[in-house]
Structures are given as structure tokens and as C-alpha cells.
Amino acid sequence: MIRLRELKVSDAPYMLEWMHDPYVQRCFRKDMLGITLEQAQEFCRNSVVPSKLKTGDDIHFAIVDENDEYLGTISLKKVDLENKKAEYAVTTRQKTRGTGAAFKATGDLLKKAFREYGLHRVYLNVFADNQIAIKFYEKCGFKYEGEFREHLLINQEYKSWKWYGILDSEYNEGVFEIE
Secondary structure (H helix, E strand, C coil): CCEEEECCHHHHHHHHHHHCCHHHHCCCCCCCCCCCHHHHHHHHHCCCCCCCCCCCCCEEEEEECCCCCEEEEEEEEEEECCCCEEEEEEEECHHHCCCCHHHHHHHHHHHHHHHHCCCCEEEEEEECCCHHHHHHHHHCCCEEEEEEEEEEEECCEEEEEEEEEEEHHHHHCCCCCCC
């Protein structure tokens, strides 16, 4: 039973697992290898899900199992209520990969985005060479929207950036079971 809940300070050590994982790090723009336990705890303390959503909010949830064990973080970032959109992000601990937990959590997050928060569009960006993530996003119903070629300089190498999005109407007719 996978579900979403607010982040807790006690999740921080588990967050460091993926933050310090070189495999995961290659997928990020920001270098997380130097994040300390104290910084991760502070992030958790500041990640309270707002009772009233406002423009500019970042909403972070813990993905947890039936024992309330932290498996990963899933987010709606840069909420824009005027244009009814937000950026999607997800990352999980290694033990979670391939279990379907991220897929289930994505369905739950999109349901919140479109049904509870009234968003019209959720989008993401991904390194063009990250085929595993791209396959996952497409499985979740995100549609390819374009590419910024050689957009970011990461470790002295230019990386292209692909953009994906999903609209509320696509979610409603999509791959997730709608309750």
C-alpha cells in the first residue's frame, strides 16, 4: 500500500540515500552529494504542505509504504495559480526502484494536482539522455513537448533538456485508475 504524506524530519537520513547516490546524482542539475543530514532535516521541517495553496509554493510529499517507511519524495514545484500549472519532480531510494511505488505516487500526486488544487497542467524537464526516466514519464501519461538543445553545462559537458507535460483532460482519460 503506497501512499503520500507530509515529510517528517525522521525521513532525512533516508533522503540522504538518494541525494548521495551517484546514479541518481547524474540526473540532477544541482549537486546534492554535499547535502548534510542537518540540511536534509531543515528541508523536511520547511516542507509543510500548505492548507491554502498560493503561487510560488513548492509542495513536497513523502512516498511511504504500509509501514510508513520513507521511499522517496514527490513534488509539485513552482505552483502558478494564475496559469494553473506546476512542475513535477520525483526521486526514490534505490530499494524502491522497479516496485511501481513511483508510478502509484505519481497517480496520487496528479490526482491532487488536478482534482484538489485545480491545476490544468503539470510539466517536467529531464536530461535528453535519461532514457529510463523518459520511459517512466511517458508511461505515466506525460507527453513530449520539445527539447532545448545543449541547454545546460554540467561537469563541462553541454546537456540537452527535454520537456514533458500532462493536462488535466489527459490525466482523466489516462493510465491511472480514477476513483
